[in-house]
Amino acid sequence: MSGMSIFAGRTRLSVWALLAVAAAALLGACGGDGDETLTVYSGRSETLVQPVIDQFTDATGIEVAVKYGGTAELAATLLEEGDRTPADVFYAQDPGGIGSVESLLGQLDSSTLARVPEWARSPDGLWTGVSGRARVLVYNPERVSEAELPRTIEELTDPKWRGRVGWAPTNGSFLTMVTGMRAVWGEERTRAWVEGMVANDTAVYPKNTPQVAATGAGEIDIGLVNHYYLYRFVAEEGEDFPARNYHLPGGGPGSLVMVSGVGVLEASDNKELAQQFINFLLSTVAQQYFASQTYEYPLVEGVNVSRLLTPLDEIEQPQIRLADLSDLAGAQDLLRAAGALP
Amino acid sequence: MANLISRSQRPPLFVAVPAALIGLLLLLPPIYLVVRTFDAGTAVFDLLLTARTGGILLRTLLLMAIVTAASVAIGAPLAWLLERTDLPMRRVLGVLAALPLVMPSYVYALIVVLALGPRGMLQGWLEPLGVERLPEVFGLPGAAFTITLLSYPYVLLPVRASLARMDPAFEEAARSLGRSAVGTYLQVTAPLLRPAIVAGALLAALYTLSDFGAVSLLRYHTFTWSIFIQYGSAFDRTLAAGLSLALMLLALALVAMEASSRGGGRYYRSTPGAARRARRIALGKWKWPAAAFAWGVVAVALAAPLAVLGYWVARGVSAGEPLDVLWTAGRNSLYASGLAALAAAMAAVPVALLSVRYSGWAGIVLDRLTYVGFALPGIAVALAFVFFATAYAGFLYQSMPLLVLAYLVLFLPAAAGAAQASLRQVSPRLEEAARSLGRTPWQAFAAVTLPLLGRGVLAGATLVFLLSMKELPATLILSPIGFKTLASAVWSAAEEAFFARAAAPALLLVVAASLPLAYLSFRQEREE
Numbered sequence: 001m002s003g004m005s006i007f008a009g010r011t012r013l014s015v016w017a018l019l020a021v022a023a024a025a026l027l028g029a030c031g032g033d034g035d036e037t038l039t040v041y042s043g044r045s046e047t048l049v050q051p052v053i054d055q056f057t058d059a060t061g062i063e064v065a066v067k068y069g070g071t072a073e074l075a076a077t078l079l080e081e082g083d084r085t086p087a088d089v090f091y092a093q094d095p096g097g098i099g100s101v102e103s104l105l106g107q108l109d110s111s112t113l114a115r116v117p118e119w120a121r122s123p124d125g126l127w128t129g130v131s132g133r134a135r136v137l138v139y140n141p142e143r144v145s146e147a148e149l150p151r152t153i154e155e156l157t158d159p160k161w162r163g164r165v166g167w168a169p170t171n172g173s174f175l176t177m178v179t180g181m182r183a184v185w186g187e188e189r190t191r192a193w194v195e196g197m198v199a200n201d202t203a204v205y206p207k208n209t210p211q212v213a214a215t216g217a218g219e220i221d222i223g224l225v226n227h228y229y230l231y232r233f234v235a236e237e238g239e240d241f242p243a244r245n246y247h248l249p250g251g252g253p254g255s256l257v258m259v260s261g262v263g264v265l266e267a268s269d270n271k272e273l274a275q276q277f278i279n280f281l282l283s284t285v286a287q288q289y290f291a292s293q294t295y296e297y298p299l300v301e302g303v304n305v306s307r308l309l310t311p312l313d314e315i316e317q318p319q320i321r322l323a324d325l326s327d328l329a330g331a332q333d334l335l336r337a338a339g340a341l342p
Numbered sequence: 343m344a345n346l347i348s349r350s351q352r353p354p355l356f357v358a359v360p361a362a363l364i365g366l367l368l369l370l371p372p373i374y375l376v377v378r379t380f381d382a383g384t385a386v387f388d389l390l391l392t393a394r395t396g397g398i399l400l401r402t403l404l405l406m407a408i409v410t411a412a413s414v415a416i417g418a419p420l421a422w423l424l425e426r427t428d429l430p431m432r433r434v435l436g437v438l439a440a441l442p443l444v445m446p447s448y449v450y451a452l453i454v455v456l457a458l459g460p461r462g463m464l465q466g467w468l469e470p471l472g473v474e475r476l477p478e479v480f481g482l483p484g485a486a487f488t489i490t491l492l493s494y495p496y497v498l499l500p501v502r503a504s505l506a507r508m509d510p511a512f513e514e515a516a517r518s519l520g521r522s523a524v525g526t527y528l529q530v531t532a533p534l535l536r537p538a539i540v541a542g543a544l545l546a547a548l549y550t551l552s553d554f555g556a557v558s559l560l561r562y563h564t565f566t567w568s569i570f571i572q573y574g575s576a577f578d579r580t581l582a583a584g585l586s587l588a589l590m591l592l593a594l595a596l597v598a599m600e601a602s603s604r605g606g607g608r609y610y611r612s613t614p615g616a617a618r619r620a621r622r623i624a625l626g627k628w629k630w631p632a633a634a635f636a637w638g639v640v641a642v643a644l645a646a647p648l649a650v651l652g653y654w655v656a657r658g659v660s661a662g663e664p665l666d667v668l669w670t671a672g673r674n675s676l677y678a679s680g681l682a683a684l685a686a687a688m689a690a691v692p693v694a695l696l697s698v699r700y701s702g703w704a705g706i707v708l709d710r711l712t713y714v715g716f717a718l719p720g721i722a723v724a725l726a727f728v729f730f731a732t733a734y735a736g737f738l739y740q741s742m743p744l745l746v747l748a749y750l751v752l753f754l755p756a757a758a759g760a761a762q763a764s765l766r767q768v769s770p771r772l773e774e775a776a777r778s779l780g781r782t783p784w785q786a787f788a789a790v791t792l793p794l795l796g797r798g799v800l801a802g803a804t805l806v807f808l809l810s811m812k813e814l815p816a817t818l819i820l821s822p823i824g825f826k827t828l829a830s831a832v833w834s835a836a837e838e839a840f841f842a843r844a845a846a847p848a849l850l851l852v853v854a855a856s857l858p859l860a861y862l863s864f865r866q867e868r869e870e
Contacts, residue, residue: 039823045834047843067740068834069818072574073721077819079579080728084736086823100577170575206558209839210455217461232839236661329576341571342394342563 037063038273040089041078043071043097044260048294055289056280062273071097071172078104078265088268089277091130091260094172098127098261099326106266109275115282115300119321120259129259129322130281131290132297134227134315135177136245136255138212143221149246153254156222157196166203166211166220169340173208173226173258176322178331180253184318187334194338216243226258231295231308251316259299259322353700354783360692361708368711368751371718372590374726378583386584399592402564405485405557406550412490413546416639417497418539422531423632425505427623433867435636436502437859442643443495443808444855446829447488448555449836449848453647454479454488455559463650485562489550491643496549496805497542500760503801504538505531506866507767507794509610510620523623534609537766541759544600545805548593548717548755565589569719579725586722593717597710610769648852651845658842668831668847672854675827678742678817679810680858682749686757686806687799689750691792694761699770712758715751720815723752727820740822748816753809757802764798765791800862811855828854 042049046068053064067074071093078085078101085104092098098105105126113125120129139149150156156165168174181190203220205211211223212233227245234241248254262281264274280286287298291305297312298305305311335341353361379386389395423429424436442450457463458479465476478484512534516526532539554570557563566589572582625632693712697705715723727748731739738744768791776786812829821827828851835844 045838047834047838047840065823067818067823068830070574070837072577073724073815073819075577076573076579076721076725077728080725081732084732086740096575096577170571172575175575204561206561210452210559212839213456214459214461217459219459219461229839236658236840236842238661329578332571332576336394342398342568 036273037065038089038270038277039087040064040066040091040277041074041087042066042068042091043074043093044091049091051293052281052286052289055285056277059280059285060276062276064277075100083267085265085267087265088270088274089262089264091262091281093260094176095129095258095261095322095325096172096176096328098263099323101263102126102326104265104267105263106268106271108264108278112275112279112282117299119317119319120299122263122323123321127261127263128278128282129299130262131287131294132257132259132299132312133173134247134255134257134297134310134312135173136225136227136247138215138223138225138230138243138245140215140218140221140242141244142242143218146246151248152250152252153224153248154193154196154252156202157193157200159200161200161222163201163203164221165197165200166205166214166223167197168205168207168211168224169335171207172328174224175328175331175335176258176325177224177253177256178335179325179327180256180318180320182327182331182334183320183324184253191334191338194335194340198339212243216241218242227309228295231306245310247310247315249316251318253318253320255316255318256320257297257312257315257317260296353696353704356784356787357692357695357700360689361696361704364689364693364754365704365708365711367747368708368714368754370730371715371723371726371751372587374729375583375587375590375718375722377729378580379587382578382580382584385581389581389585390588398563398565398568401482401562402551402566405482405489405562405564406547408482408486409489409493409550410543410547412486413494413497414539414543416490416494417542418501418532418535420494420636420639421498421501421505422527423636425502426620427625427632428629429625429632429636430629431633433863435640437856437863438640438644439636440495440499440804440808440859441852441856442492443805444811444852445492445647445848446555446812446814446832446851447492447553448559449832449844450492450647451488451556451559452836453650454484457646457650458484480561482562484560485557488556488560489553492556493546493549494639494643495808496545496756497539499801499805500538500542500763500798501535503760503798504535504763504767505620506797507764508534508620509767513620537609538760538763540600540603541763544597544713545716545756545759547596548713551589551593551717552719554719565592566719569722573719573721583722586718590714590718593713594710597713601706601709609766644852648849651849654841654845655849658845661842663842668828668850671826671828671831671847672850674825675811675829675851676854676858678745678749678821678825678827679807681742681746682753682810683757683803683807685746685750686754687803689754690757690761690799690802691795693754693758694765694795695787695791697758698762698765709758709762712755716753716755720752720813721819723748724816724819727751727816731820740820742822742825745816745820745822748820749806749810749813752813752816753806756805756809757799760798760802760805761795764795768794797866804859804862807858808855811851 053066057064075097078087078090090098090101107125108128110125113121113128116128120132121127178190181193208225208229211225212229214220215223216233230243230245233243262278264271268274282300284303287300287303290296291298291303295306295309332341420439424432455462458476460475460478465473512530513526516530521529552566554566557567569582569585569589572578572585693708697709727744731744772790773786776790781789814829814833817827817830828847831847832844832851
């Protein structure tokens with residue numbers, strides 16, 4: 001019993017000590033931050049974006065605090081915060097993400113907007129694309145020859161592709177492509193395509209990267225993805241990683257080019273700095289970074305594309321404005337009705 | 343009689359006030375979800391009342407049943423071996439066996455797919471034997487396998503704590519009356535362990551309900567998967583809130599089932615005298631089969647995934663990838679999770695006291711409420727905190743205290759369940775004896791009950807610590823801006839398919855989590 005009372009005394013003492021430490025730690029963590037700092041919510045990952053932000057700080061002396069997270073989570077956070085948001089800028093992975101917070105965004109300078117092609121920005125001047133990513137078929141060249149590749153995305157419903165193709169029906173980029181299909185093809189043809197793909201045992205993946213991995217491993221022969229993931233696999237696995245990108249010809253929705261998007265929050269009291277930041281993202285320096293380091297397509301004139309990529313003007317894009325492709329819930333309803341989503 | 347005396351009193355202020363504050367905090371997510379569900383209107387019902395919802399619900403319950411049963415089958419015997427036998431190297435095993443809990447489920451699932459996928463690593467080794475393609479790992483078997491390996495520690499830790507506190511006199515009486523060792527275990531030990539086993543099983547079940555990372559990569563569509571589609575690809579947080587509310591009701595039904603299965607049994611000794619420590623059982627010829635079981639679990643659940651991570655790091659380094667030492671992220675992870683564990687330990691005690699020692703609706707409601715945050719997707723809880731903090735407590739928004747409160751709401755049942763199981767093993771007569779000797783309720787609690795609760799509270803706090811280490815959505819949204827943790831470093835790299843860069847912080851996550859576990863285990867060994 002004496003052992004127990006010693007233990008009791010020690011426990012009580014250490015509980016109080018821990019309480020005191022915790023209280024001190026919590027108070028210490030509550031420091032405020034200065035006003036000259038720009039606050040960015042970034043749905044694009046730190047690895048890809050922080051180097052550009054550092055360049056911005058070096059060039060202008062403006063400090064940038066960044067909250068990194070998933071585009072969808074940050075968009076939902078911004079909608080909950082409303083006009084009490086600490087954010088000045090939202091930088092989203094895809095047009096759907098930036099479009100979902102349009103009601104919170106302020107007007108961008110027209111000179112900024114003029115630098116970006118019309119299809120890649122909001123017609124109301126609320127957001128602009130920063131870098132482009134193309135929808136492609138990623139294929140395994142050891143299992144599919146170039147001559148065998150389909151000429152249109154609709155050919156993938158042919159029985160010869162049964163069980164050989166993968167897709168990610170919940171992925172934002174995929175949903176944007178389906179929205180493009182609805183805009184170009186109409187409801188019925190889109191639904192027929194989705195039903196054909198489901199009937200053809202298309203393998204379901206949660207997102208793009210596992211599809212690229214599965215294509216390289218020979219688990220599937222073709223995946224419906226964005227173009228740039230392939231180059232990360234090649235960088236880690238080496239040049240002989242057996243997967244290549246293929247841009248569908250013919251200007252159909254299967255060769256849609258999308259963008260990452262950026263906008264300034266209306267509630268920001270740092271709008272000038274925010275505008276300066278967006279101008280920097282569209283500067284030659286930053287655009288060159290995206291072209292050469294993240295293998296994306298620059299959206300302003302006079303920047304060279306990475307040699308690994310098919311130049312943008314050789315991709316036969318459909319004639320759609322990305323701003324018109326915001327109804328992702330509609331695309332989801334169609335996928336659900338066609339049996340691609342439970 | 344004993345129950346009448348000990349349960350009918352009104353709780354003293356040192357129980358009632360903290361319990362009320364904790365209850366208010368736990369109510370925030372449900373209130374938020376109700377508000378958002380009203381925004382969605384009838385669309386929620388349109389979505390819920392489709393034929394498919396029934397199928398998704400059945401799939402979810404099936405996965406949950408399998409994971410729960412398997413977690414108990416692994417966790418409970420392992421706890422007994424570690425706590426009651428002379429299993430070789432049990433101290434090391436005790437630390438290692440708890441660690442799978444710290445692995446983010448999507449990392450774990452990613453490794454399972456890469457290793458056991460149709461054309462994965464295992465297939466690569468078997469290719470010379472003519473194996474072209476392995477059977478599908480996707481779907482129910484893969485999801486159940488993966489989540490079980492992540493969930494058995496939910497059972498292991500509380501059962502170990504309960505065994506350590508159990509009065510050996512019960513078992514000795516059974517043995518002296520001629521029961522065999524096995525008969526004693528089945529008829530005496532196991533029933534006495536029931537509160538701890540059921541509490542752990544409930545956590546495993548609710549975790550299965552809330553998991554998204556594993557089920558999405560292993561392509562098994564559960565209810566939470568549907569919620570994430572609403573957040574993640576339709577950008578519709580109101581519909582997501584409606585579905586989350588439905589998930590919460592399902593979880594509450596499970597919790598009510600657990601409570602009714604517990605019944606009104608007593609788990610403490612009713613005669614005078616104090617419990618001794620149990621003597622360890624010599625395993626004899628069972629030593630090596632038992633060791634094979636314990637090491638087998640650790641090998642599959644921990645060593646194999648760590649080996650894959652190590653391989654990725656090595657491959658990245660040999661390809662010229664810089665190997666950043668993530669000191670800041672590691673320190674941040676330990677700091678935030680440590681505070682969360684401390685907060686949970688302090689909050690668990692009043693919750694346990696109110697729900698075990700005092701009758702009335704308040705204890706029952708509070709007990710049920712603790713499970714709400716645990717069963718909800720983390721993003722729903724995080725958004726609830728955004729909603730309330732920006733509106734009513736702007737000064738707290740995106741600060742460390744708010745993040746710790748969010749961890750508390752997410753993980754409190756892990757700590758409260760362990761504390762409750764311990765408290766049930768403490769006879770109320772001990773407190774009554776202290777009161778009859780003139781102590782105030784607070785003095786009786788501090789001198790008698792709290793020290794006896796120590797081990798259970800510590801086990802619960804350990805669970806909360808491990809869970810906070812890997813927590814992602816609340817950490818990303820609610821942490822002070824620029825605050826990076828190991829879990830966020832893993833996520834940020836894995837999201838972009840930089841596996842080498844993701845593997846290093848994932849390994850570090852496991853190492854950092856093992857340090858406090860090793861320390862606690864060392865301290866307990868010394869006390870013995």
